[in-house]
Amino acid sequence: MDNNSDKRRVVVTGLGIVCALGDNVEECFNAAVNGVSGIEEVKSVNTDGCYAKLGAEAKISTEKLSDKDCDRSSLLCIKAAEEALADAKYEITPENSSRIGVIVGNCVGGAASIDKYFTDELKNGGGKPSDVLKMPASAIANNVALHFGLNGTTANIVNACAAGTISIAYACDLIRAGKADAFCAGGSDSFSSLAFAGFHALHALDENPCSPFNKSHGITLGEGAGILVVESYEHAKARGAHIYCEILGSGVSSDAHHITAPRPDGQGQMLAINRAIENSGLKPSDIDYINAHGTGTAKNDEAEFLSLHTIFDGSDGLSVSSTKSMTGHCLGAAGSIEAVLTVKAVCENVLPPTIGYTEDDLAVLKEKAGNIDFISNTKREKTVNFAASNSFAFGGNNASVVFAKNPHEIPDRTNNERIFVTGLGDYTAKGRIDIQSDDYKNLGIKMAFWRKLDRFSQLMLVSGMRALSDANITISEENERDIGIIIGTSDGPMTEIVNFQKNVVANGTASGSAFSFPNTVYNAAGGYFSIFAGIKGYNVTNANGVQAGLQSICYAADVLKNGDEDIMVAAGVDENTDVTEYLYGKLGLLGGKMELGEGAVSLILEKESSAEKRGAQKYAELVGYASAHKAVEFGKLKGSENALKEAVLKACESAGISADDIDLVCGASDGLEEVDSAEKEVLGELLKNCTYVTIKDEIGEARAAGAAKQAMQLAITLRESDMYKYGLAVSFGTGGQYSAVILKKAV
Amino acid sequence: MANEEICAKIKAMLVENLRIPEDELEYDSELFGDDIGLDSIDSIEIIAGIDNLFGVQMTGAARENFQSINTLAKFVEEHQQ
Numbered sequence: 044m045d046n047n048s049d050k051r052r053v054v055v056t057g058l059g060i061v062c063a064l065g066d067n068v069e070e071c072f073n074a075a076v077n078g079v080s081g082i083e084e085v086k087s088v089n090t091d092g093c094y095a096k097l098g099a100e101a102k103i104s105t106e107k108l109s110d111k112d113c114d115r116s117s118l119l120c121i122k123a124a125e126e127a128l129a130d131a132k133y134e135i136t137p138e139n140s141s142r143i144g145v146i147v148g149n150c151v152g153g154a155a156s157i158d159k160y161f162t163d164e165l166k167n168g169g170g171k172p173s174d175v176l177k178m179p180a181s182a183i184a185n186n187v188a189l190h191f192g193l194n195g196t197t198a199n200i201v202n203a204c205a206a207g208t209i210s211i212a213y214a215c216d217l218i219r220a221g222k223a224d225a226f227c228a229g230g231s232d233s234f235s236s237l238a239f240a241g242f243h244a245l246h247a248l249d250e251n252p253c254s255p256f257n258k259s260h261g262i263t264l265g266e267g268a269g270i271l272v273v274e275s276y277e278h279a280k281a282r283g284a285h286i287y288c289e290i291l292g293s294g295v296s297s298d299a300h301h302i303t304a305p306r307p308d309g310q311g312q313m314l315a316i317n318r319a320i321e322n323s324g325l326k327p328s329d330i331d332y333i334n335a336h337g338t339g340t341a342k343n344d345e346a347e348f349l350s351l352h353t354i355f356d357g358s359d360g361l362s363v364s365s366t367k368s369m370t371g372h373c374l375g376a377a378g379s380i381e382a383v384l385t386v387k388a389v390c391e392n393v394l395p396p397t398i399g400y401t402e403d404d405l406a407v408l409k410e411k412a413g414n415i416d417f418i419s420n421t422k423r424e425k426t427v428n429f430a431a432s433n434s435f436a437f438g439g440n441n442a443s444v445v446f447a448k449n450p451h452e453i454p455d456r457t458n459n460e461r462i463f464v465t466g467l468g469d470y471t472a473k474g475r476i477d478i479q480s481d482d483y484k485n486l487g488i489k490m491a492f493w494r495k496l497d498r499f500s501q502l503m504l505v506s507g508m509r510a511l512s513d514a515n516i517t518i519s520e521e522n523e524r525d526i527g528i529i530i531g532t533s534d535g536p537m538t539e540i541v542n543f544q545k546n547v548v549a550n551g552t553a554s555g556s557a558f559s560f561p562n563t564v565y566n567a568a569g570g571y572f573s574i575f576a577g578i579k580g581y582n583v584t585n586a587n588g589v590q591a592g593l594q595s596i597c598y599a600a601d602v603l604k605n606g607d608e609d610i611m612v613a614a615g616v617d618e619n620t621d622v623t624e625y626l627y628g629k630l631g632l633l634g635g636k637m638e639l640g641e642g643a644v645s646l647i648l649e650k651e652s653s654a655e656k657r658g659a660q661k662y663a664e665l666v667g668y669a670s671a672h673k674a675v676e677f678g679k680l681k682g683s684e685n686a687l688k689e690a691v692l693k694a695c696e697s698a699g700i701s702a703d704d705i706d707l708v709c710g711a712s713d714g715l716e717e718v719d720s721a722e723k724e725v726l727g728e729l730l731k732n733c734t735y736v737t738i739k740d741e742i743g744e745a746r747a748a749g750a751a752k753q754a755m756q757l758a759i760t761l762r763e764s765d766m767y768k769y770g771l772a773v774s775f776g777t778g779g780q781y782s783a784v785i786l787k788k789a790v
Numbered sequence: 791m792a793n794e795e796i797c798a799k800i801k802a803m804l805v806e807n808l809r810i811p812e813d814e815l816e817y818d819s820e821l822f823g824d825d826i827g828l829d830s831i832d833s834i835e836i837i838a839g840i841d842n843l844f845g846v847q848m849t850g851a852a853r854e855n856f857q858s859i860n861t862l863a864k865f866v867e868e869h870q871q
Contacts, residue, residue, distance in 0.1 A: 244834065307851070489824075492827065494810055556835060557834040557835050558808055
């Protein structure tokens with residue numbers, strides 16, 4: 044490979060796992076290749092009255108994990124990251140700390156802490172406010188970053204069971220774009236009554252240990268964390284790091300079919316797998332091993348069987364297994380744990396099996412397997428040059444990523460096309476939106492669909508559909524795969540989560556609601572939106588504080604520049620309900636100048652070629668964007684002000700302008716002293732002679748929706764007024780994450 | 791016409807648990823048709839709701855019993871102890 048190709052190489056230099064199979068990579072991989080199961084009777088959740096009682100819990104207690112006051116999900120993630128960073132011999136210094144960030148996947152957030160809080164509240168005389176800060180998934184990446192002093196950008200990818208894989212894919216894309224040297228990338232999830240009661244209510248748990256692609260008719264839940272240190276090859280080489288393997292391309296797609304079930308025709312899964320293979324510069328026949336999603340539910344396994352047969356029946360040497368038969372389904376950690384096991388398999392040429400097959404089962408499998416080697420019961424020793432790991436999730440999100448033993452040149456699809464804002468969708472209000480049936484019926488949404496959505500998903504759906512309509516985009520078979528979605532949120536569907544959890548605490552695990560459980564995953568809103576709109580491209584939700592509504596624009600722009608899609612919907616959404624007010628009240632944030640608001644704001648970002656071809660309207664051009672992080676305690680901002688400055692300066696740099704060129708700012712100040720003073724200090728120092736506007740007096744602190752609306756406000760003002768050329772929007776996330784976006788008057 | 795009290799309780803349960811607008815739900819509305827649009831996940835919720843309200847098990851009950859609030863109420867009446 045020449046020097047230029049080396050610049051796009053991303054390698055794995057450190058690994059860490061904790062799960063039911065062990066407390067480190069060696070224990071877990073040994074157990075996996077030897078077919079040792081981690082599945083036992085569940086201990087951390089009361090399974091009285093449940094038809095299934097098995098799970099794969101990590102043996103290590105929360106107390107043993109750490110004395111830090113964090114949710115178990117964060118602690119598991121820190122444990123895996125500790126192993127991975129030590130394995131990578133990555134020395135963090137003040138000079139390099141801003142070049143290594145944390146991108147982690149998660150499904151249930153701080154579910155264990157939500158359970159604890161409401162158990163205390165309902166049964167023990169009162170919940171602790173400190174537990175409220177442990178509830179959102181937003182806290183996890185920051186907790187890891189703070190623990191190790193990593194000050195690169197963070198993201199919490201909350202795409203349920205595909206989150207761990209998407210995190211790795213995103214981290215690699217950011218490294219290739221030069222935005223970081225390395226990431227702790229992966230995922231975590233703790234065992235929770237939320238997930239157990241939810242899958243139990245859906246009758247999706249197997250009463251026996253799951254044995255995917257076999258006779259099992261449900262999943263076995265697991266828990267844990269997997270972290271990979273992913274690093275640019277040149278950085279790894281310069282510091283003399285040990286390189287495990289290469290990470291090639293990835294693929295992310297959306298089923299646009301059903302909120303919990305995969306498409307039976309496997310179309311969405313195949314799009315993700317095929318994209319990953321193509322983005323790796325490979326053919327299907329090059330792939331030696333796939334760590335399948337393989338959950339054990341009939342619907343997943345049948346669809347995945349079909350996908351694998353359709354893509355790989357022409358190849359001769361593909362082996363497939365599902366390590367979930369031993370680790371259980373670790374949800375947001377699944378993709379990352381499986382990635383670590385896949386990397387080990389690539390390095391050691393030993394493949395873990397799917398366990399649980401009897402002689403009779405093996406006979407049935409032989410009939411179904413065709414040309415594919417479904418590894419059953421015992422390990423397979425073979426040379427693995429290329430391996431992929433698949434993850435498919437609720438909401439119809441699919442992801443696949445390819446690992447390679449040796450360097451391999453991947454196609455460069457990056458482009459430097461200009462990006463325009465071509466549509467806006469606003470659905471926001473101070474306090475609460477008085478939702479009227481016309482709000483959705485006018486968009487062609489029927490009550491039968493609408494009623495399934497929790498408030499969070501409803502807000503997103505209206506805003507997203509309004510934006511598509513404003514941009515005059517009709518989704519068809521022609522463009523359905525060329526459009527993607529990035530949603531940012533601070534608090535996610537916390538109302539649905541809390542109500543589900545309170546019912547489980549009061550009435551037992553067996554009483555979970557099958558109706559509301561699908562809405563408790565943070566990516567349900569993106570799922571419903573893709574289903575209704577028919578969008579089949581990239582689909583990711585990031586929970587990362589208020590600024591997530593601006594970070595979604597940064598992420599979406601990266602997807603466009605990476606050549607993955609032509610059009611992206613970038614959105615911010617947060618709800619305000621009795622539950623929101625209760626939780627913010629417990630944190631002591633209400634009663635002062637800050638007032639809560641809610642809603643969703645979507646911006647259509649479009650490549651110039653696509654906008655020109657359609658004759659699209661142009662509100663403004665997106666010319667600069669950046670995120671930055673300085674890890675401080677979650678719940679605080681003080682001490683992180685420099686990261687705001689860094690975000691603004693980097694955004695200016697990417698726009699090719701100086702801070703002096705900015706003549707319009709839409710700020711994030713919301714009446715909270717910490718927020719307002721940080722913004723005043725930094726913007727006052729950097730920006731001279733510019734007009735400051737705010738949207739928060741109009742919609743209150745609508746969190747991620749407000750952040751996205753700041754960008755929307757710039758787009759509208761730049762189009763309507765001739766007074767301004769460059770507009771800047773900045774926002775903050777508790778724990779010290781910031782994003783900045785610069786729009787330019789469209790010419 | 792099934793028992794009014796049972797129908798009212800079932801309707802309240804459907805409105806509360808399945809977010810069906812009260813004014814669009816009649817006792818003879820077709821639950822799994824286009825208008826209300828219930829699906830298999832909703833039927834799990836209905837089974838749990840009926841069990842909670844009346845202690846009547848509907849797991850495995852024939853599809854026609856789930857047609858409307860009236861048919862659900864009739865099933866409950868026939869199977870209540």
